Amino acid sequence: MKAIVQNRYGGAEALSCADVARPLVGDHEVVVQVVAAGVDRGAVHFMTGEPYLMRLGTGLRTPKVRVPGVSFAGRVEAVGSQVTRFAVGDEVYGAARGTYAEYVAAAERKVASKPADLSFEEAAVLPYAAFAALQAVRDHGRVQPGEQVLVVGASGAVGSIAVQVAKADGAEVTGVCGPRDQQLATAIGADHVIDYSRGDFTDGNQRFDVIIDVFGRTPIRRLRRALAPRGRLVITGGEGDRWIGGTQRQLGAMLLSPFVGQTLRAFVAKENAETLQAVNDLVTAGRLRPVLGRSYPLVEAADAVGALEAGAGSGRIVLTV
Structure with a gap:
């Protein structure tokens, strides 16, 4: 089968297209013919091996998994002997390693039926983002x-x-983003929008019951100024240096939390079908829809990753297979 491969850590420059063996199905897995795959920050972190701390699990010098990609949508090609929820031909989406390929093997527990209201491209960009977002808002933020x-x-x-x-x-909901994305934030439902380049959302003039900080760098002491005295701060990922990323900020928040009135949390998102089913319910109710950006064919995966790294355009980038 055709797949995007990497033999070393890196970004777009480390990717090439090659023929590799089609994955075999495990007892608790489905093999999916990929129709679309999401291009997202989660996939790029695995590609680059940054922060370096993650290489303890992904391979110290070279990636253990040669085919990048973590989100997909497609049709079931084969089912394992212990799989009970899917049959050949079902339209599904979910999370797995190695999704930038014509076929991918995925654990049944990380896969859900694709909502009929979504295209394959829309479904493919959801899993990585949905695991983090839903769990931040509902499980940890308790909004x-x-x-x-x-x-x-x-x-x-x-x-x-x-x-x-x-x-x-x-x-x-108040959204914080750059000047280019103000209209997008309003379009997806934000009641108020703050342009971080023109105002300080941590000046203390407004306090929030819950703050969801997504891959940010803002120090905890500043975020707490914008948080209500009994509010909840949820840190979803984080950016930082190449060695440990934003880990120190997350650990600092959790260590401080028992000593202050506010609840300060960080978490690692769980990849599970239950979260995807919650996504399906929201999609069916007309309350959630991803914002698509540019689509690239699989063979142009390097260009797609390069566009993501450059921050080009709004909306989620997707590969079509």
């Missing part, structure tokens, strides 16, 4: 109707889903 919620990074893959989920759960 309630009527609460004031601030989403820092509201126009990104995770932030745009978090805005829609918080709105669906009855919150009044």
